[in-house]
Amino acid sequence: MSLMRLLQRKANDEIVFRESTSSEVPAYAILSHTWGEEEVVYQDLKKGKDKSKTANKAGWRKIQFCAKQAAVDGLEYFWVDTCCIDKKNAVELGAAINSMFRWYQNAARCYVYLSDVSTPDTRVEDQRAWGEAFRKSRWFTRGWTLQELIAPRLVDFFSSEGGRLGSKLSLESEIYEITGIANKALRGDPLQNFSIKERRSWAEHRHTTIEEDEAYCLIGIFDVSMVPNYGERRDQAFRRLEDEIHKMYKGVDFEQFAVGLNLASFPEATQFVAREKELSGMHEVLQDHSSRSCVILHGLGGIGKTQLAITYARRHKEKYTAIFWLNANSEDSLKLSFRDIAQQVLRHHPSTSILSNVDQNKDLDQVVNVVKSWLDSPQNTRWLMIYDNLDNPKTSGNPDNSAVDIHQFLPRSDHGSIIITTRSAQVRHGIRIHVQKLDVREGLEIVSNMSGRKGIEKDPDAIALVKELDGLPLALSTAGVYLEHVTTSFSDYLQLYKTSWLKLQTTSPLLDSYVDRTLHTTWQITFDRIQQQNPASAKLLKLWAYFHRQDLWFDLLRHVNSVDDEWIQKLTKDELDFNEAITLLCTFGLVDPDRSSQQEVGARRYSVHSCVHSWIVFVLNKEWDRSLAHLALICVASKVPDTNEKHWWLLQQRLLQHATRQAFFIVDTKVDVDGLYLVFHKLGNLYSDQGKLVEAETMYLRALEGCEKALGPDHISTLDTVNNLGILYSDQGKLAEAETMYLRALEGYENALGLELASSYLPALNTMFAFGDLFSQTDRKDMARAMYNRALSGYTTVQGPSSKQSRQIEDRLQALQVASAESNCQEEYGISVPDRDDLAKTLRAAQTMTT
Incomplete structure (x- = not known):
């Protein structure tokens, strides 16, 4: 804080300067006013200056008023901006501008002198005599007076005659109405508790004589420092102010880490x-x-x-x-x-x-x-x-x-x-x-805003409804959304609410242990209305119980048209029918569209709140529908993409949470699994591709069991699952189990197709490739080389010599050749090598497979 120059009224009524450092400032009063003609400036009060002319200036009256009022309040010193700052000294002026908020904040009292509000002596106590002039006072429109209103703890307002009109506290409601400044700010709450946007709004309709001052007068409001540069123009001053605000709150280097909201x-x-x-x-x-x-x-x-x-x-x-x-x-x-x-x-x-x-x-x-x-x-x-x-x-x-x-x-x-x-x-x-429940007033505000029904603050039926909903914002919002689309009265809605609750209590015992019972009853009423308007929407909500609550989209439900239900078939007849159904659910607030950035894959996604989903499961589906569970399982499995499809990984991520939910149904035997071996195989692929190997193994084993039962152990589809299990075991490090699966798959392909056809059948070639990797991994290089060569011959025939698999195998063969040369060198110098009898046995086994 810069040096503060105070005024002192001596016993002989002479007014003189007293200069104080920041550490020795005595208690003082401070004046707030609007500048007019003939203000008293610093040079008028300098020591040795003839003050007779000064006393004749119009501004002298305000100085005398401040001195007199300070004395009444027991204060010897006071400060007036017109004369306590040497405005011809740019350094002093700049320091004063940066210190002024604190000067007003530290003042014992602030006197607001309203030169345009007059009060005859006999009518000071009658606000009707000066209230209108007070509301229209120029003081409330000036930029510098904003901080003079907010910063001091005690602020008193005076008329041009010096009559006291009231204090900041006693006139709080009028000041709020005039300025829009929050009551807490007027009462001295720390300004950092108010957003930058809100603080800016306080100055929106205020003006200054010098355009740059519109920015400079806010320095204290934002607790920043900046050097005034008169002549830079208003826009540049505000740009510099914004920079200082950002540095204050975000740090000096904020720009290199700034990310727009x-x-x-x-x-x-x-x-x-x-x-x-x-x-x-x-x-x-x-x-x-x-x-x-x-x-x-x-x-x-x-x-x-x-x-x-x-x-x-x-x-x-x-x-x-x-x-x-x-x-x-x-x-x-x-x-x-x-x-x-x-x-x-x-x-x-x-x-x-x-x-x-x-x-x-x-x-x-x-x-x-x-x-x-x-x-x-x-x-x-x-x-x-x-x-x-x-x-x-x-x-x-x-x-x-x-x-x-x-x-x-x-x-x-x-x-x-x-x-x-x-x-x-x-x-x-x-x-x-x-975070606890809302009170009745806040509950009424939510219902009013959501329903569009105004003036309900004293409506006894609305109050009764809000009390029954017990301050839960989601319940209040859902009720409001419902009432927006119907003409039902508050009392009728409340009657429906109570009737539905009694019915739920008697028919849904599971609700006794569910903490959000009030939500259930509100949703039940909404669901009844939805069912009346569009049965397909109601069916969609019921079907949702068998999927994860998040990320449902139109294409995921494509296969529901296989079920014998006209409303479910209507859902996927085309996307317009689906949109019609889902829009109604969104309208009643039960479903939320995902408004995040554009998805890379798939159509717009929809979600329901977890409490809503639980309600769907335990209330709408209290009688578990095994056919819908079966249908949902097929929908998820049918959407699992192969790894060569575009965006396969992202789509699999979206499906994963649904698959996890289906897995619970399978374990709990809530879905019929007979004949679903292809479904399990697809889910196994999904889990395997996503690195969830334990879950993948469970699905592959279920798929294998189903294939063997339905198709036999040597069917091509069965062998495909066997091969995938082998790959999975290899990824898990279970190499012995993997080798067993590879051997079974390869022998099965050869038996089912014959050696010649098997050598050009891609799944069999993939098994040979994987088998070669396993032999190489277990240091059986000759067997690996033999298996790689056989796979390479097949890939070259089927896909050509430049295919991805052909190039990969050639790289592996070259690596084996290098490793073999190193092994021969080790043997030449006496380093141990695998037992030659074992090597001969494995070589014969590999040769047998290739003949």
């Missing part, structure tokens, strides 16, 4: 009502950038945790270089979220080598690691990561193998900010905030 990656928020207590608590934790800060938002499903995180991110987005949203529902969804982050960063910073050198469509584990490394950079400290829906965390009491170990997905460095939303109270990685 991608709202498409955020979930679609429902109507949000202010949770100021929770938002303030979050900001209190997250505003400290000196070390890692983390907030855990936990509470009942549907209570509004996600909406709270979205609101915080939007309110404080200017304070972060980057904000990323991650789906923490599963480890697979987290990995895909990290891939989205890598793509966002590369769109803004294409030269970020740590990210550009990674194959984002294959090795997601590596993508996670490099994104974490980017976040761990010592200069990259002002990011915010939001992990949404960590509803199945890995804890000591959670036996679920699919539980998410969030530690693997958190950056390692001690900086940055993190928000985690979860239903579990067991997540303890940061400061926990329990």
Whole structure:
């Protein structure tokens, strides 16, 4: 803070300067006013100056008023901007501009002198006499008076006659109405609790005489410093102010890590009502950038945790270089979220080598690691990561193998900010905030906003409904969406709600242990309405029980037309019918379209909330439909792509969560598996391609059992499964089991097709290739060479000598030749070699296979 020049009123009423350093400033009053003609300036009050002319200036009246009022309040010193700053001294002026907010903040009292508000002596207490003039006062339109209103703790307003009109506190409602400044800001809440956007809005309709001052008057509001440069013009001044604001909140090097907020990656928020207590608590934790800060938002499903995180991110987005949203529902969804982050960063910073050198469509584990490394950079400290829906965390009491170990997905460095939303109270990685139900007023606001029905604040039927829904935002929003599309009254809706609840209580005992019962009843009412409007929509919702809750799309359901149900057939007659059905579900709020960035593969995806999905499973499907479970299994298996198809890996990722759900049905015998050997084979391929080898083995064994039962042990399809099992065992390091499978497959192909046809049958050639790899891996080089040569001959005949497989085998043969030369050298110098009898036996075996 620069030197502060105060005014002192002496006993003889003379007004003189008193210069104070920042460490010895006495208590003082400070004046706020609007400049007019004939203001008293610094040069008018300099020592030795003839003050007779000064006393005749119009501005002298304000100085006398301030001196007199300070004395009344027991203050000897006071400060007035017109004369306490030498504005001809550019250095002093610049220092004063940067210190002024703090000068007003530290003042014992601030007197606002309103020269355009007059109050006759007998009518000071009657606000009707001056209220209109107060609201229209020029003081509320000037740029510099904004900080003079906000910064001081005690602010008193006076008329031009010096009559006291009231204080900032007593006139708070009028000031809010005039300025739009939040009451908490007027009461002295720290300005960092208010977003940059909100603080900017306070100055939108204020003006200054000098255009650059429109920016300079906000220096204190944003707690930054900058050197005034009069003549630079308004736009340049604001550009410099913006730069200083960004440096303050995001760091000096923020530009090299800045990533624009991608709202498409955020979930679609429902109507949000202010949770100021929770938002303030979050900001209190997250505003400290000196070390890692983390907030855990936990509470009942549907209570509004996600909406709270979205609101915080939007309110404080200017304070972060980057904000990323991650789906923490599963480890697979987290990995895909990290891939989205890598793509966002590369769109803004294409030269970020740590990210550009990674194959984002294959090795997601590596993508996670490099994104974490980017976040761990010592200069990259002002990011915010939001992990949404960590509803199945890995804890000591959670036996679920699919539980998410969030530690693997958190950056390692001690900086940055993190928000985690979860239903579990067991997540303890940061400061926990329990998100609880809304009060009646907030509940009415949600119902009003969602239904479009205004003026319901005192409606007794609306109040009764909101009380019955018990402050759960999801239930309130669903009710509001329902009421938007019908003419049903609040009382009728409440009656339906109660009737449906009693019916559910008597017919669905499983609901007794389900915590979100109020959600179930609201959804039941909505479902009844959906069923009336479009039975195909209701059928689609019921069918959803047999898929994972996330990522359903039109093409996935192509095979449902094989079932004998007219409404399910209608769903996939064409995409327009599907869109009609899904749109109705979206309209009633039960289904959410994915609004993230354009998918690389497949059509638009749809999801349902996990609580809604549970309701679909336990209520709509309380009588388990084995035919629908069978149908869903076929749908998933039929979409599994081969590895030579475009985008195969991404499509398999989308299918994986559905396949995992089907696996539970199979284990629990909730689906008929007879004749589904091809389905199991496809699911085995999916798991194998995705590196889930244990699950793949289970599916392949089921497929093998089914093939042997339906087709016989020597059928070509059976042998294909045997071959895949061999590859799987090899990948697992079970080489003896792999060799058994390869031998069975190869002998089976030869027996079924004959030696000549088998030597040109691609699956058999693939078995020979894999068999050669196994022999090479187990150091049986002669057998490997023989098997490679046989496979190479077949590939050359079928695909040509330049095929991918032919080139790979030639490379392997060359490697074997080099290894053989090295082995001969070792033998020549007395190094041990394999037993020659064993070598002869294996060679004869290989020769037998090739004859």
